Amino acid sequence: MRVLSKQAIYDKKGNVAFWEVFVQDPTTGKYPEDIDPLKATTIAVDVLVELGAYRVGEGKVVFVNVPAIFLEASMFDLLSPEYVGIELVENKNITTQTYNAIELLLKRGFKFCIDDFGFERIDYLPLLGKTHFVKIDIKNSPYDWQELKEVMVVLKSLKKSVIAKNIETEEDYKRAKEYGFDYFQGSYLSPPTVVKDTRTISYLRSTILELYKALTEGDMKRTVKILEKDVGAAYKLLKFANSVKAKKISSLEEAVAYLGFDNIVKFAIVLALSEMFAKGDERKYWERALYRACLAEKLAEIYSPNLKAKAHTAGLFSLSQEIFGRRPENLALELGLDKDILEAFEKKPNELSFILSLVELLEDTQNPEVLEKVAKILKTSPDKVKSAIESAKEELMTITQELA
Known part of the structure; x- marks a missing residue:
């Protein structure tokens, strides 16, 4: 299991100035060995899109680790x-x-920081003029403390703000302040906290x-x-739409209309790059959720x-506990x-419930006695109830074949 965590970066007065987000193994607290930097970036960006960078950073800028080629x-x-x-x-x-790509992002207003800076790393030097911040690991720096003083002088002359990372003790903190660092990050000041368990964002390839295909045809x-048809993608789009609009958006149709064509295209690109596709048990739950959605729609029609x-x-979100690890009402x-859906998930008596x-x-039976009882409740015939079940199954089969 992987989680996205965040850690505060403080200014000289001890106030949170920024945040950094990164992927962790929750059991070890370390970077997962089985994940490359490119994948870690897609996870971080994916979660920020889903939850909203403003909320994750509590109104402060959130820095994302990015391999330069990924830009x-x-x-x-x-x-x-404004927030990333x-x-x-x-x-x-x-x-x-x-x-x-860096020039375009700079024009859009993104702030850049170089991680683990050292002048001997020639791959960093061409980028130095384009960055606003430089981060130095004071525990694993290529410089001794005297050399670090000289490096700080050069960086200050270049008008770079310098962040001291890996501050683990009070002595580290005092020395970093003494040497003129502008910002400070490390477990001594505050440990990382979990933003999200990344297992909950799967969808179909x-x-x-x-x-x-639909977007190239402009068919909204x-x-x-x-x-x-996809519980994971539907969840992510609603989360994204609600992260950028103060008023709650309660339906996919409303979310698509609000976001507009260009943003939906970008959303599809983010989905494609993140590669978190449902498989195995997730796929089975997805099919069951979609069947519930189809059957609920057919019964509502009656x-x-x-x-x-x-x-x-x-129906689509009724299995959220199994798929997302979250109770449907939450x-x-x-x-x-919609309030009606919430109350149905809370088992309150209403038509949707x-x-x-x-x-x-x-969903798991076609017992004639059960069909007859349901038909009486719906004031219809058992044949119509059976037809609704068969129609929902056919619709599910058609969709799964189309999306196979």
Whole structure:
């Protein structure tokens, strides 16, 4: 399991100035050995898009570790430079395209920081003129304390703000202040805290292809339909939409309309680059959730047609405990879903709660006695109930074949 954590960076007065986010193994507290820097960046950006950088950073800039070559991708299109900074790591083999990408991000207003700086690292030097901050690991610096004083003089003359990282003791902190560092980061000041368990953001690889086709045709209605078929992508889009709008957005149709074509295209790019695709048990739960959504919609069509859209959404997120590790009622609050859906998840008596209870009753059985009882409750015939079940199964089969 991996988590995204954040750690505060303090100014000289002891106030939080910025945050840094990074991937950790929660059991060891260290960087996971089985993940490369590129993947770690996609996870960090993915979570910031989902949760909102403003919320993660509590209104302060959040720095993301980024291999310089990765800047050529479009991962930062959905992030605001007002709340996100770029910390450059792994800066070998920098190309002209990389420099051009940095120039574009600078024009957009992003702040840059060089991690683990040292003048002997020639790969850093061409980037120095483009950065606002320089970070030095005072525990693993290539310089002794006397050499570090000289380095600080040069960096100050270049008008760079310098961050001391890996401050583990009071002595480290005092010395870093004495040597003129502007900002301070380390376990002595505050340990990292978990932002999010990254296991909860899986979706289907095929969703990306379908979204691409719909977006190239400019078909926003189809875009909504595609997102409605994928519980992971639907969750992420609603989270993203609500992270950039103060008023809660409670439906995918509303989210797509609010974000607009350009932002949905960028959202699809972020999904494609993050490569967190549902598989195994996740895929099974996804299929079951989609079946519930289809069946809930069919039953609502019989019982109360005006509830079809809400019933689909309620069915889609009814297995959020299994898929996301979150109780449905908590997820409904988090996503700002309709009050009727929230109350249904809370098992309060309303029409949607009633429909979901019938879905749970019918999803694993076609016992004639059960069908007859449900038909009586819905004031319809057993054949219509059976037809709703078969129709939902056919729809699920068609979707899974299309997205295979």
